[in-house]
Amino acid sequence: MIRKLPSGRWQVDLRTDGRGSKRIRKSFDSKSEAKRFETFVLAKRAEGREWNPSKADNRTLKQLIKLWFNAKGVHLKDGERRKRCLDAMAEFMGNPIARTVTPASFLAYRAHKIQKGASKKTLNNHLGYLNAVYNQLNRLNEIEFDNPIRNVEMIRLDERELSWLTVEQIRHLLKTIEDFSQNPHVHLLTRICLATGARWGEAENLQLRHVQEGKLTFVNTKSGRSRSVPVSKELFGEIRKHLKTHDCFSFSLSAFRRALEKSEIKLPLGQAAHVLRHTFASHFMMNGGDLLVLQRVLGHSNIQMTMRYAHLAESHLEQAVRFQPSV
Structure with missing residues (x-):
């Protein structure tokens, strides 16, 4: 995809092999330059060669949490509390490289918390917090990989009984x-x-x-x-x-x-x-x-x-x- 940025430059934004594959983004002064680059990358893909392979992102989950906090969490009323919760999640998972986190690792955390008595609503919030880290940093172009837990579903909640006083x-x-x-x-x-x-x-x-x-x-x-x-x-x-x-x-x-x-x-x-x-x-x-x-x-x-x-x-x-x- 080619789009015009607010700065007036033209950005190529594509993935070499569909959703989940390597994402390539590069900006140019003119649309024609952007178009030539897009054509070049697609041609290299057809040859089975990757354009300018970048160094693997080996930042840990805690490093991304800190990056998210500085960009977004610091402005939230409960940002400090969310960061403590996210850091606790990262600790439980062994603070892995962020791009290697799997749905299974979060589900193991969730099972552990359920055994400790955490409510389903609370654990849905925790999933939302972690999703927000990946999604926010992706929107800010701070990471090039997709949210690895995007397919984890929330726990279905029973409707709470609505009580009131006579x-x-x-x-x-x-x-x-x-x-x-x-x-x-x-x-x-x-x-x-x-x-x-x-x-x-x-x-x-x-x-x-x-x-x-x-x-x-x-x-x-x-x-x-x-x-x-x-x-x-x-x-x-x-x-x-x-x-x-x-x-x-x-x-x-x-x-x-x-x-x-x-x-x-x-x-x-x-x-x-x-x-x-x-x-x-x-x-x-x-x-x-x-x-x-x-x-x-x-x-x-x-x-x-x-x-x-x-x-x-x-x-x-x-x-x-x-x-x-x-x-």
Whole structure:
């Protein structure tokens, strides 16, 4: 393939023997020069000779991980954590030459982690991290070989049970927190999450400057985009007063978990404070809320995430009766 670069030069980009074979890229001042080079390389291929064979890339996996981190990972919110995870993968595999990594070597790592109790979701993330290293460096022309684990499939995940609290459970949980928790923040944080659908960490990050004009503005969100959600006048005033007194919210998730356990409310494994977000969304839809508005309030980048709550809409339930088979 011949293409014009932003610099105005013409680049030949081809593989000598199809996908997975040696990749050749070379730039020229004119399209005609690029065309002559392409013809020359293809002719040499027909003769069974390789054009300008380059020295094998013997950089280790850790070296590529460091290269990826400097180019991309350093700009990610969780870049340091990803690099530690990638380095641990490389250590398990014996830090091989990066181009020699095989699907079997990653699958051995994955089997080991499963035996250690790692979740399927976590291991899918690990596969995504390693794919990103190869794919990103390939796009940047830092490596000339293909991603060697590109054909490894993600583990299929069962849809997680979506749990939410009833009005009675909400009242019981808040009363339990009020009666038993010594933490000065956890009761208000719980109500903020229930009133806005915020993640627990987003609520904890609120500062006085984020509480303005009847709205709470959540920053440092999972998507990286801030969002503002209005709250009742009473809750707004209480939050302002609390933050003027305490300056900020402290880490209170452990206090919430202790109160939740004390309440004896049973939730699916792995769910704790996130049930507050599900509860807001579920009641929002059951009370006639609009799905697109819910998407904006929750900060979902993909409507498919919000669609999990669609079945709770009153109109959805009415249609189940209206359109059922006649018997």
